[in-house]
Amino acid sequence: MSGLGRRKFLIYGSAALGTSVLLKACASGTTDSAAESPAADAAATGESPAAAGGETIKVGILHSLSGTMAISEKSVVDSTQLAIKQINDAGGVLGKQIEPILEDGASDWPTFAEKARKLIEEDQVVVVFGCWTSASRKAVLPVFEEKNHMLYYPVQYEGQECSKNIFYTGAAPNQQIEPSVDWLIENKGNTFYLVGSDYVFPRTANTIIKAQVEAKGGTVVGEDYLPLGNTEVAPIIAKIRQALPDGGVIYNTLNGDSNVAFFKQLQGAGLTPDKYPTMSVSIAEEEVQAIGKEYLLGHHAAWNYFMTVESPANDAFVEAFKAEYGDSRVTNDPMEAGYISVNIWKQAVEEAGSEGTPTDLEAVRTAAYGQEFDAPGGPIVMTPNHHISKTVRIGEVRDDGLFEIVFETPGPVDPIPWNQYVAETKGFSCDWTKTDVDNPGKFEI
Amino acid sequence: MFISFLDGLFNGLSIGSILLLAALGLAIVFGLMGVINMAHGELMMLGAYTTFVVQNIFKQWGEGAFEFYIFFALIAAFIVAALMGLLLERGVIRYLYGRPLETLLATWGVSLILQQFVRSVNWVLVAGLAVFSLLYFGGMWLLQRRSDFERIRNLAIGILLPLSALIALLVGRIMATTYELAVTQPWFGAQNKDVTAPSWLRGGLPIGGYQLAYTRIFIMVLTILCVVGVYLFLQRSPWGLRIRSVTQNRNMSACLGIPTKKVDALTFALGSGLAGVAGCALSLLGSVGPNTGQNYIVSAFMVVVVGGVGKLLGSIFGALAIGITQYIMVLEF
Numbered sequence: 147m148s149g150l151g152r153r154k155f156l157i158y159g160s161a162a163l164g165t166s167v168l169l170k171a172c173a174s175g176t177t178d179s180a181a182e183s184p185a186a187d188a189a190a191t192g193e194s195p196a197a198a199g200g201e202t203i204k205v206g207i208l209h210s211l212s213g214t215m216a217i218s219e220k221s222v223v224d225s226t227q228l229a230i231k232q233i234n235d236a237g238g239v240l241g242k243q244i245e246p247i248l249e250d251g252a253s254d255w256p257t258f259a260e261k262a263r264k265l266i267e268e269d270q271v272v273v274v275f276g277c278w279t280s281a282s283r284k285a286v287l288p289v290f291e292e293k294n295h296m297l298y299y300p301v302q303y304e305g306q307e308c309s310k311n312i313f314y315t316g317a318a319p320n321q322q323i324e325p326s327v328d329w330l331i332e333n334k335g336n337t338f339y340l341v342g343s344d345y346v347f348p349r350t351a352n353t354i355i356k357a358q359v360e361a362k363g364g365t366v367v368g369e370d371y372l373p374l375g376n377t378e379v380a381p382i383i384a385k386i387r388q389a390l391p392d393g394g395v396i397y398n399t400l401n402g403d404s405n406v407a408f409f410k411q412l413q414g415a416g417l418t419p420d421k422y423p424t425m426s427v428s429i430a431e432e433e434v435q436a437i438g439k440e441y442l443l444g445h446h447a448a449w450n451y452f453m454t455v456e457s458p459a460n461d462a463f464v465e466a467f468k469a470e471y472g473d474s475r476v477t478n479d480p481m482e483a484g485y486i487s488v489n490i491w492k493q494a495v496e497e498a499g500s501e502g503t504p505t506d507l508e509a510v511r512t513a514a515y516g517q518e519f520d521a522p523g524g525p526i527v528m529t530p531n532h533h534i535s536k537t538v539r540i541g542e543v544r545d546d547g548l549f550e551i552v553f554e555t556p557g558p559v560d561p562i563p564w565n566q567y568v569a570e571t572k573g574f575s576c577d578w579t580k581t582d583v584d585n586p587g588k589f590e591i
Numbered sequence: 592m593f594i595s596f597l598d599g600l601f602n603g604l605s606i607g608s609i610l611l612l613a614a615l616g617l618a619i620v621f622g623l624m625g626v627i628n629m630a631h632g633e634l635m636m637l638g639a640y641t642t643f644v645v646q647n648i649f650k651q652w653g654e655g656a657f658e659f660y661i662f663f664a665l666i667a668a669f670i671v672a673a674l675m676g677l678l679l680e681r682g683v684i685r686y687l688y689g690r691p692l693e694t695l696l697a698t699w700g701v702s703l704i705l706q707q708f709v710r711s712v713n714w715v716l717v718a719g720l721a722v723f724s725l726l727y728f729g730g731m732w733l734l735q736r737r738s739d740f741e742r743i744r745n746l747a748i749g750i751l752l753p754l755s756a757l758i759a760l761l762v763g764r765i766m767a768t769t770y771e772l773a774v775t776q777p778w779f780g781a782q783n784k785d786v787t788a789p790s791w792l793r794g795g796l797p798i799g800g801y802q803l804a805y806t807r808i809f810i811m812v813l814t815i816l817c818v819v820g821v822y823l824f825l826q827r828s829p830w831g832l833r834i835r836s837v838t839q840n841r842n843m844s845a846c847l848g849i850p851t852k853k854v855d856a857l858t859f860a861l862g863s864g865l866a867g868v869a870g871c872a873l874s875l876l877g878s879v880g881p882n883t884g885q886n887y888i889v890s891a892f893m894v895v896v897v898g899g900v901g902k903l904l905g906s907i908f909g910a911l912a913i914g915i916t917q918y919i920m921v922l923e924f
Contacts, residue, residue: 212707214882216781377877377886378609380602381921391800403886406783406878414795414804414876436783436878440793472776
């Protein structure tokens with residue numbers, strides 16, 4: 147064979163081009179039907195009508211649609227689009243239709259920053275809904291601060307952050323991690339082993355957990371981290387058994403694929419939930435489906451929302467979601483938060499009476515404070531520290547792969563972004579309505 | 592003390608056998624044929640997805656049938672991955688023999704395509720691809736029978752390609768708008784899929800205070816069977832003899848009447864099929880998702896390189912050495 151001839155190159159080149167065009171066409175065919183609205187059609191064909199201030203309000207959705215995080219983020223995109231569709235069907239915001247512009251962060255943090263800049267500068271969106279991992283949020287944060295723009299972040303996270311340009315609609319640590327540790331000490335024992343993925347969220351979360359367990363008189367006998375995506379968990383399981391020969395609590399902050407291997411092999415090694423109860427903060431309904439409920443029976447998870455929450459708002463949400471995306475789909479906490487984000491933003495825009503072009507973005511931001519919404523997981527309020535108050539729940543995996551809610555706070559818990567167990571941030575608070583302090587994002591009380 | 596040593600040895604051997612199973616197909620494809628197949632991990636992923644599908648079929652047939660699905664899944668995974676490997680060899684790799692760099696890039700591209708394929712595959716995509724292939728390749732095949740094919744070839748491609756792409760696109764569009772969710776819903780989606788071991792593989796064999804997981808024992812036995820099977824195939828069967836002779840001296844073998852192209856395709860399909868078996872077995876321990884293959888590909892190459900390229904026996908020792916070292920390293924440090 148003598149190299150790739152010109153003719154051959156032409157043939158393969160055109161074949162590749164043809165295939166890629168075909169694939170792209172099929173892909174866009176899918177998105178179209180997923181969000182069947184004139185706005186979505188326009189977005190797909192690239193003929194967006196004029197700039198903001200025309201017939202539509204442009205909003206950005208920035209999530210990983212490819213790469214390792216697509217597993218989780220795709221479902222948040224689905225619920226965000228559902229919320230937008232519902233609002234559009236009901237007449238839109240301020241009489242205008244919402245036009246979502248979807249960008250793929252590709253599980254790559256610099257790409258997130260680039261796409262955020264593109265959404266703000268080129269597409270002139272008035273708000274962005276997106277990000278999942280803390281790493282991606284930290285990557286886009288400088289962009290949003292530089293442009294003084296607005297991001298709605300829908301995932302529970304490690305706290306220790308309070309930006310003027312982000313609304314955090316997921317849980318702060320005191321709305322998920324701290325109540326779950328208290329519950330474990332009360333009900334399951336006070337010897338802890340911490341397992342997590344090796345990145346910012348698990349490490350910060352475990353710092354908080356260690357401080358809290360010690361403050362409550364318990365002990366942390368060991369702590370281990372796996373690189374993201376690593377599935378060789380046998381050594382860690384052996385270490386847990388060495389450290390806790392007679393059983394104890396495993397606090398699990400693993401993310402992604404490692405969870406599957408961890409729970410499958412935990413059962414194989416005979417570490418059953420009656421002796422080794424686990425509490426997970428990254429396993430929701432979708433992950434239970436992906437791991438297999440047989441492996442998770444009796445294990446616990448802490449969230450603000452479970453699909454099994456009994457309320458009219460949740461029934462409506464689940465029903466609408468299934469009608470849109472298929473009967474086999476489940477809803478989970480970040481999806482609910484994505485759904486809340488859009489609705490809170492809509493209410494803020496309506497109260498401000500303006501969609502928030504770069505000049506009056508400030509008005510929409512302040513109008514968001516105090517916005518109440520009857521979310522699927524119970525009533526929520528947007529507080530001036532840019533987090534929302536929400537109910538905390540602990541669930542136990544049951545036969546059908548959903549969660550039996552075994553604990554629920556009597557009402558919504560107010561968010562505390564700066565952690566009060568960690569020495570460095572003890573005594574700090576955040577309130578963006580304050581004008582008498584240097585930095586409303588972090589000041590000493 | 593003795594029991595904890597035994598537990599450590601078991602875990603080390605078990606990690607080693609997982610690595611070996613993942614690397615066995617690669618040892619043939621890379622070791623014997625010299626093809627750097629970056630899509631090896633994705634062939635494992637296809638095996639894992641096949642397991643998922645087979646499992647769901649058996650689930651419908653009731654609890655009794657479900658207990659045995661894993662054996663059928665192993666066979667199905669082998670066949671699916673082998674067919675995919677055959678397609679890959681016939682469609683891409685055979686044009687690139689002797690050019691490792693191009694092979695590496697091409698197979699890497701294939702691995703990305705396969706990853707995205709399982710994420711977005713739905714009836715629309717499948718129908719579109721089928722219509723496109725039927726029109727384009729069918730048309731080319733018909734035209735090939737004309738005597739002046741060489742002359743009109745470029746023109747034919749120029750007309751057929753956009754035409755069939757357009758028709759395929761239209762078919763997809765029409766399907767998507769008529770049947771909506773039923774055909775646009777992805778088969779698998781981006782989420783991980785659950786593969787549950789049959790109940791006799793869950794739990795483990797208690798020894799002292801420890802427990803040896805049945806799945807790990809199963810995988811060790813399977814690895815031994817695969818290694819023995821590959822050894823016997825290569826050393827004792829006529830096709831094995833041909834494979835060995837082609838890998839040693841391609842030109843001489845061709846002169847002696849061995850159909851080298853057929854041998855290439857067969858060898859590659861065998862290696863791919865083994866990747867499928869590995870994917871099926873590993874779905875019992877790990878996750879099944881678009882990225883499954885990525886988790887194993889690096890260690891698989893490591894095993895083949897450590898063991899010595901082209902030496903099956905070397906791969907065995909390479910895998911066990913890496914497995915035991917990995918276990919001890921994580922445990923002690």
